[in-house]
Amino acid sequence: MAAIEDLVGELSKLPGIGRKTAQRLTYHLLQQPRERMNRLARVLDTVAERVASCPECGNFCEGERCAICSDSRRDGSVLCVVEEASAVGQVERSTTYKGRYLVLGGRLSPLEGVGPEQLRIGLLRHRVGAGEVREVILATNPSLEGEATATFVHQLLAGMGVRVSRLARGLPVGGDLEYIDGVTLSHALEARQEVP
Amino acid sequence: MNVQQVHATGFRNIGRLELDLPREGAIFLGPNGQGKTNLLEAIYYPVLFRSLRSARDTELIRHGESGFRVRLDLTDPTGPRSIEAGFLAAGRRKRVAVDGAEPARMNDALGVWLAVAFLPSDVALISGGASERRQFLDRALALSDPRYLRNLRHYRAAIEQRNAALRKGDAPSAAAFDPLVARYGAPVIAARLAWAERCGPAWRDVCATLGEPMAVSFAYRGRPELVDPDAWPAALADARGRDLATAATSVGPHRDDLTLSLGQVPLRVAGSTGQQRTAAIALKLVEWDTLAEASGSPPALLLDDVFAELDRDRQDRLAARLLHTPGCQVLVTAPRPDELPDALHLPVFDVIRGEVTRRTAPRAA
Numbered sequence: 001m002a003a004i005e006d007l008v009g010e011l012s013k014l015p016g017i018g019r020k021t022a023q024r025l026t027y028h029l030l031q032q033p034r035e036r037m038n039r040l041a042r043v044l045d046t047v048a049e050r051v052a053s054c055p056e057c058g059n060f061c062e063g064e065r066c067a068i069c070s071d072s073r074r075d076g077s078v079l080c081v082v083e084e085a086s087a088v089g090q091v092e093r094s095t096t097y098k099g100r101y102l103v104l105g106g107r108l109s110p111l112e113g114v115g116p117e118q119l120r121i122g123l124l125r126h127r128v129g130a131g132e133v134r135e136v137i138l139a140t141n142p143s144l145e146g147e148a149t150a151t152f153v154h155q156l157l158a159g160m161g162v163r164v165s166r167l168a169r170g171l172p173v174g175g176d177l178e179y180i181d182g183v184t185l186s187h188a189l190e191a192r193q194e195v196p
Numbered sequence: 197m198n199v200q201q202v203h204a205t206g207f208r209n210i211g212r213l214e215l216d217l218p219r220e221g222a223i224f225l226g227p228n229g230q231g232k233t234n235l236l237e238a239i240y241y242p243v244l245f246r247s248l249r250s251a252r253d254t255e256l257i258r259h260g261e262s263g264f265r266v267r268l269d270l271t272d273p274t275g276p277r278s279i280e281a282g283f284l285a286a287g288r289r290k291r292v293a294v295d296g297a298e299p300a301r302m303n304d305a306l307g308v309w310l311a312v313a314f315l316p317s318d319v320a321l322i323s324g325g326a327s328e329r330r331q332f333l334d335r336a337l338a339l340s341d342p343r344y345l346r347n348l349r350h351y352r353a354a355i356e357q358r359n360a361a362l363r364k365g366d367a368p369s370a371a372a373f374d375p376l377v378a379r380y381g382a383p384v385i386a387a388r389l390a391w392a393e394r395c396g397p398a399w400r401d402v403c404a405t406l407g408e409p410m411a412v413s414f415a416y417r418g419r420p421e422l423v424d425p426d427a428w429p430a431a432l433a434d435a436r437g438r439d440l441a442t443a444a445t446s447v448g449p450h451r452d453d454l455t456l457s458l459g460q461v462p463l464r465v466a467g468s469t470g471q472q473r474t475a476a477i478a479l480k481l482v483e484w485d486t487l488a489e490a491s492g493s494p495p496a497l498l499l500d501d502v503f504a505e506l507d508r509d510r511q512d513r514l515a516a517r518l519l520h521t522p523g524c525q526v527l528v529t530a531p532r533p534d535e536l537p538d539a540l541h542l543p544v545f546d547v548i549r550g551e552v553t554r555r556t557a558p559r560a561a
Binding site: 108147149151 | 363
């Protein structure tokens with residue numbers, strides 16, 4: 001049936017969902033009361049209608065600006081650069097960060113056709129160039145591409161008069177040395193700190 | 197460590213095989229095309245979880261079957277162990293098990309079962325291009341040290357990204373991968389140089405043991421200064437113009453080579469067929485030493501038609517060397533018994549149409 005096939009096709013385009021899972025989800029939805037299907041469709045429609053990228057940081061927002069950019073209590077002198085909007089929530093969970101964000105919208109990956117022009121590099125340059133930012137914290141993922149993105153941003157900001165820092169990599173709180181892999185341990189050794 | 201039992205189904209022309217292998221090794225005899233090399237390929241599969249002959253997994257499936265499975269029951273000083281690999285064409289799913297349990301990552305199963313294989317095509321180690329020798333080095337070092345494998349994988353990924361940026365003429369993006377290329381490339385070069393320094397004399401000695409009267413030597417050809425990650429920025433900066441023009445990274449271990457010489461002349465040029473074959477076999481025996489030293493346990497030797505093209509003296513010397521490699525299980529194939537040196541006393545199996553049976557009569561019968 002074409003309608004069912006359409007839904008399976010759309011669902012299987014989502015990350016982490018293969019065709020079999022898409023079929024399972026489709027048949028699950030078909031067994032739900034019609035009102036539930038309608039509600040899902042309405043929610044999707046509303047999200048598409050209302051949610052946009054914040055023009056100041058690239059995070060998702062429903063108004064003109066996102067809640068963080070609108071919050072005057074946030075420290076505008078510190079800018080945390082992340083790959084995706086989902087990372088903003090992760091950094092917020094730390095509860096200690098009070099600065100602002102810039103969401104690049106991806107990571108440098110020439111193999112996948114992602115170069116600087118596919119990322120919000122212009123917006124980053126604009127934010128830093130405006131003068132308020134004193135420190136940029138690079139919070140890209142510790143993957144190969146995340147690290148290259150951090151290097152790229154670092155090189156971009158050289159000479160712009162801002163301090164550039166990178167999130168530390170090392171031992172997780174509550175972890176056990178016995179279970180830490182060698183690479184993480186060597187990063188932790190490199191980034192060791194003197195006991196105050 | 198050696199194989200006590202081979203269980204294989206649907207692999208190449210092997211339909212179903214349950215084979216007990218003697219601890220010291222075996223000789224597999226049979227006409228061409230009967231499955232002798234397939235048997236060695238099946239036994240080698242759980243070393244790297246890929247084909248010894250660089251075939252795709254789908255190509256290893258026996259005609260008409262949905263997949264293949266290989267399980268080796270191993271004897272180890274610590275007790276019985278097993279390693280298993282299966283592949284299903286549907287979904288191209290590969291499954292690996294060590295001692296009956298699936299490891300978290302396939303990498304965790306590397307190094308459990310170690311063997312060194314020689315195929316007639318391995319003479320390309322001497323006569324072929326640099327990539328053959330890099331592959332040889334990378335396999336020996338990756339199986340000896342998981343850190344080498346990790347660095348090599350990251351290095352290759354960083355080079356691929358850098359080259360993709362170079363192809364687009366995007367120099368800033370290419371430069372963003374430079375520190376990663378340096379971080380992972382430096383230890384790869386360091387490990388290869390250390391290996392070459394340690395194993396050069398060993399290779400020379402093995403060549404002499406196998407009957408090579410002329411002086412042979414090898415040297416790692418690359419840029420030794422790049423063992424220091426701090427030496428990379430200048431090297432990459434120097435090469436940037438050329439790299440952008442050719443859309444490829446021209447500096448690093450992916451361009452290095454192992455230069456093998458007979459006297460002062462490259463073995464590739466000066467060596468006869470028999471000399472090149474001797475040199476290639478010697479490299480494999482050095483690989484065996486490398487893996488034995490790293491793992492603390494003698495790997496198996498899988499030798500496909502290894503005695504062909506060697507004169508009688510070299511055949512006898514190789515047989516003596518094989519029989520005097522302590523603890524090593526030696527599995528040898530040959531089309532005919534008269535192609536094997538008399539000194540090679542190992543139990544004999546016949547391989548006919550993918551079926552393997554142990555002979556009770558003497559080899560020459």
